[in-house]
Amino acid sequence: xxxxxxxxxxxxxxxxxxxxxxxxxxxxxxxxxxxxxxxxxxxxxxxxxxxxxxxxxxxxxxxxxxxxxxxxxxxxxxxxxxxxxxxxxxxxxxxxxxxxxxxxxxxxxxxxxxxxxxxxxxxxxxxxxxxxxxxxxxxxxxxxxxxxxxxxxxxxxxxxxxxxxxxxxxxxxxxxxxxxxxxxxxxxxxxxxxxxxxxxxxxxxxxxxxxxxxxxxxxxxxxxxxxxxxxxxxxxxxxxxxxxxxxxxxxxxxxxxxxxxxxxxxxxxxxxxxxxxxxxxxxxxxxxxxxxxxxxxxxxxxxxxxxxxxxxxxxxxxxx
Amino acid sequence: xxxxxxxxxxxxxxxxxxxxxxxxxxxxxxxxxxxxxxxxxxxxxxxxxxxxxxxxxxxxxxxxxxxxxxxxxxxxxxxxxxxxxxxxxxxxxxxxxxxxxxxxxxxxxxxxxxxxxxxxxxxxxxxxxxxxxxxxxxxxxxxxxxxxxxxxxxxxxxxxxxxxxxxxxxxxxxxxxxxxxxxxxxxxxxxxxxxxxxxxxxxxxxxxxxxxxxxxxxxxxxxxxxxxxxxxxxxxxxxxxxxxxxxxxxxxxxxxxxxxxxxxxxxxxxxxxxxx
Numbered sequence: 001x002x003x004x005x006x007x008x009x010x011x012x013x014x015x016x017x018x019x020x021x022x023x024x025x026x027x028x029x030x031x032x033x034x035x036x037x038x039x040x041x042x043x044x045x046x047x048x049x050x051x052x053x054x055x056x057x058x059x060x061x062x063x064x065x066x067x068x069x070x071x072x073x074x075x076x077x078x079x080x081x082x083x084x085x086x087x088x089x090x091x092x093x094x095x096x097x098x099x100x101x102x103x104x105x106x107x108x109x110x111x112x113x114x115x116x117x118x119x120x121x122x123x124x125x126x127x128x129x130x131x132x133x134x135x136x137x138x139x140x141x142x143x144x145x146x147x148x149x150x151x152x153x154x155x156x157x158x159x160x161x162x163x164x165x166x167x168x169x170x171x172x173x174x175x176x177x178x179x180x181x182x183x184x185x186x187x188x189x190x191x192x193x194x195x196x197x198x199x200x201x202x203x204x205x206x207x208x209x210x211x212x213x214x215x216x217x218x219x220x221x222x223x224x225x226x227x228x229x230x231x232x233x234x235x236x237x238x239x240x241x242x243x244x245x246x247x248x249x250x251x252x253x254x255x256x257x258x259x260x261x262x263x264x265x266x267x268x269x270x271x272x273x274x275x276x277x278x279x280x281x282x283x284x285x286x287x288x289x290x291x292x293x294x295x296x297x298x299x300x301x302x303x304x305x306x307x308x309x310x311x312x313x314x315x316x317x318x319x320x
Numbered sequence: 321x322x323x324x325x326x327x328x329x330x331x332x333x334x335x336x337x338x339x340x341x342x343x344x345x346x347x348x349x350x351x352x353x354x355x356x357x358x359x360x361x362x363x364x365x366x367x368x369x370x371x372x373x374x375x376x377x378x379x380x381x382x383x384x385x386x387x388x389x390x391x392x393x394x395x396x397x398x399x400x401x402x403x404x405x406x407x408x409x410x411x412x413x414x415x416x417x418x419x420x421x422x423x424x425x426x427x428x429x430x431x432x433x434x435x436x437x438x439x440x441x442x443x444x445x446x447x448x449x450x451x452x453x454x455x456x457x458x459x460x461x462x463x464x465x466x467x468x469x470x471x472x473x474x475x476x477x478x479x480x481x482x483x484x485x486x487x488x489x490x491x492x493x494x495x496x497x498x499x500x501x502x503x504x505x506x507x508x509x510x511x512x513x514x515x516x517x518x519x520x521x522x523x524x525x526x527x528x529x530x531x532x533x534x535x536x537x538x539x540x541x542x543x544x545x546x547x548x549x550x551x552x553x554x555x556x557x558x559x560x561x562x563x564x565x566x567x568x569x570x571x572x573x574x575x576x577x578x579x580x581x582x583x584x585x586x587x588x589x590x591x592x593x594x595x596x
Contacts, residue, residue, distance in 0.1 A: 022595075059429050061594055084431040094429060095422030099354040111346045112432050138357055154426065 012037045012162045012193035013058060017067035019217075020053050027053035029217040031067070035162075035195055035210070040188050042208030043197040050217035051197035052091070055166045058195070059089045072161040088155030091166030095151060098140030102131050102150050105139060106157060113158040125153040129183070145176025152183060163187060165196040169203060181206055201302065205229070229302065233275035236284055239297035240268050249293045256287055268296075340433040347440020351414075352447065365410070366452045369403040370459050376522060377463055386524060389555055395522065396460035397477075397548035400453065401541050402516035404485040407445060409509035411492020414441055415587075416505030419497055424591070434592040438497075442489045449485045453478065469553030477551035480572055484544045487579035494587035521545045525561070537562035540579070543571035 013035035020028040028050045035041040043051045056062040058071055060080040069076040072086035096105040106125055110118030126132045129149040134142060139150055148168065155163060165184070169177040184194060184207050197214075198204050204211045205225045213221040213228075223231070236257055238249045243265060250261045250270045257274035264270070281300045288295055355362050373395060381391040415438070418424045427437050457465075467474045492509070499505035516522065518532075519541035525533050536542055547568035549555040557568055564571025 061425055061428055063593070063596055081431055084429055087429065089426065089429040091425075092422065094426040096426065097350065097354070097418075097423050098421065099357055100350065101357075104350075104353055108346060108350050109430070112343060112427075112430050114342075 010037045011035060011070070012039075013041070013069070013071050013195055015058065015067065015069035018054070018057055018064045018069055019066040020057055020062060020064050027217055028057065028064075031057075031214075031217065032219055033069075033212060035193060037193055038188070038191050039209040040184065040194040040196065040207050042204035042211045043195065043214050044199075044201065044204045044211050045197075045214035046199060049214045051214050052166055053217070054214070055089075055091060055164050055195070055197060059087060059094075059164050060084055061089075061094075085158075086161040088158075088160030088163045089166075090148075090151045090155045090164070090168060092170075094155075094166075096139050096147075096154050099138055101136050102126060102139055102142070102153075103135040105150065105154060109154050109157040115158060121157060125156060129153045130179075143176075145172050145179065148172060148176065148180060149183070152180065156187075159190075160192065162193045162195065165194065167197055167199065170199070177203075205302070230275065230277070233273050234279070234300050234302055235271060235273055236279065236300045237269055237271035237298070238284070238288060238293070238295065240270070241294045241296055243268065245294050246270060248291060249288060249295075252288050252291050252293060253284075256284060336433065340436050340439065343432040343436030344439045344443065347436055348443045348447075351441055351444030355444075355448065362448070365406075366455060369399050369452075369456050372402075373399050373456065373459055373463065380522070384523065390464055392460075392463045393465045393554050394524075394549070396457075396463075396465035397552055397554060398516070398521035398545045400456060400481055401484065401545040401548060402519075402521045403452070403456070404449065404481055404544070405488050405512065405515055405541050407449070407485045407488030408492040408495070408512045408515075410445060411441070411489040412496035412499065412505050412509045413492075413502075414445075415493045415496025416499040416502050417496075419499065420502050424497075425594070428591075428594060435588045438490075438493050438587050438591050441493060442486060445489045446482055446486055450478075450482060453481065465554070467552050469551060473551045473553070476569075477548050480544065480547055480551070480569070480576075483576045484540070484572065487576040487583070490580060490583035490587050494583050494590060497587060497590040515539065516541050519545065520565070525565075526558075534562060537565045540564070540572070540575040543568050543575055547572040 011034050013033060015031055015033040018028055018031040019026070031050070031054050033041075033043075033054075043054060045051050053062065057064050058069060058076065060076065060083055063077070071083045074082040074086070076083055096102075097108075100108065103122055103126060106122035107118045110121045115121050123132075123135075126135045129152065131146060131150060131153070134146060139147060142150060152165075152168070168180050168184070172180065181203075184196070187194060188207075194207075196203075196207065208225060211223060211225055211228055212219045221228070221231075236253060238253060240246055240249050246263055246265065246268060250263055253261045253270055253272045256279055257272035258276055259272050259274060261270045261272040279300070281298065284298055284300060285295070288298065373392075376399075377392040377395050381395070384391050386394055415424075418427075418441075424437070495508065496505050499508070518536050519525075519539040520536060521541050525536045525542065528536055542562075543564035546555075546557060546565050550557050550568055558565055560566065564575060
């Protein structure tokens, strides 16, 4: 998915038309994915889009009904053992043993990976993830953030070529989330390919080189975060003091943003989507102020995931 | 397992077996470590049969008269077997917990022997069961039970008991891997305490109505309990009844082999394939 390097790029994950149904539910219906070696790819999509099923297929936990995939250079169906030797997985379903201590968990996984010196490797990872102090407590007593860090450490016991992170920060507080983000950036710097799923556009934006938007079990759109944001634009919103000022503000906003504004007479706000990169917060304020609009608040925020999917659906309808 | 399936050469079979031994040992030590962190659970499960021995032995024992026998001496082998049958419950509970707390899935993503994970659980269970037999036998001795045959036959009784436990654990592991939730596994597992009630573990089956007696005597627990009483020298083998009870040692071995041959591959396959 890195553009302009098509001839030389090797893919750590390459899937072709993967499909998986559970009875009547078609969780994944034709997933095509290409993740360049050493890159971070974000699978972004709402709950139920099929992200988790996709990861479970790519990590040998589920067998696909149709399609094929290669992970770390090996065929998923024919060489599952070779794939397992080269991947790490962290997700809500792939967890450590809560009845063992952090140290015991990491030593167990190091042993199962046939590492020489499992104790040393466990201590290294405990130190790297700030878990040395809690190392001898059962993992079930850890906080959510510590538990997630231990899960991540457990996936890294044998340095994986491809790391799968399924919603790595869901349910974490901002401080714990930032620690996971820092860890993922560190792994990328070391050359690990990372495929992560997330419901948060911000997370994909922060971590991913490429984003694949997943909807109804398919990749609906791919691109870099910048390309995606350019496509979707930002949302400008102005709050005024009274109803009288609303129409004036709407006029200016329509001109600047270049799209039809939406008025909310109850909240006294007017908002509009803009894909024009020259629309900045200072410019908005200047133009509204110059027109004599009495402003209470102005914001220019990145679109939410809902906006993204709404816009993509609109574009499809327009094209159809 | 996958290496075995794809390349059935002698070298890969040796590799698969040594991988099974190595990974199985790692999983065995994992389960034993868990118990060390949770000794309360161990004490609770071990004290249950002792409580039942005292309760049944003195409460029922005062009302039950078994010709030519002391009820408590009759009860001790029965309780040993009933406790071994709990392998279904503990196996199911452990496998369900690992499945629904994500441990199984993490293990499935590792490049380890596919049979090692359930095997490690079954072997750890065997170690715990063997250790748990000692206090029950000591209390049995205190309430009047004795080894009345040869030491060799008594050892055979313990071996048979552990084999039966190994067999029931595989039933439990398979059911636990199939379970929809930990709660469902807990409820179903709890219901298995009924199984020894429909056998000769606690009471002789001679007095049961015809069809119920047939059902009880074909219960594997009856065969193993009769074999234990015979090997410990507590009671003679009954002259009439269902085949496994009249030939208790052969019957018990046959039952164990059947259960293991059916449930071990089912459990390993279910573990390896997950939800599919």
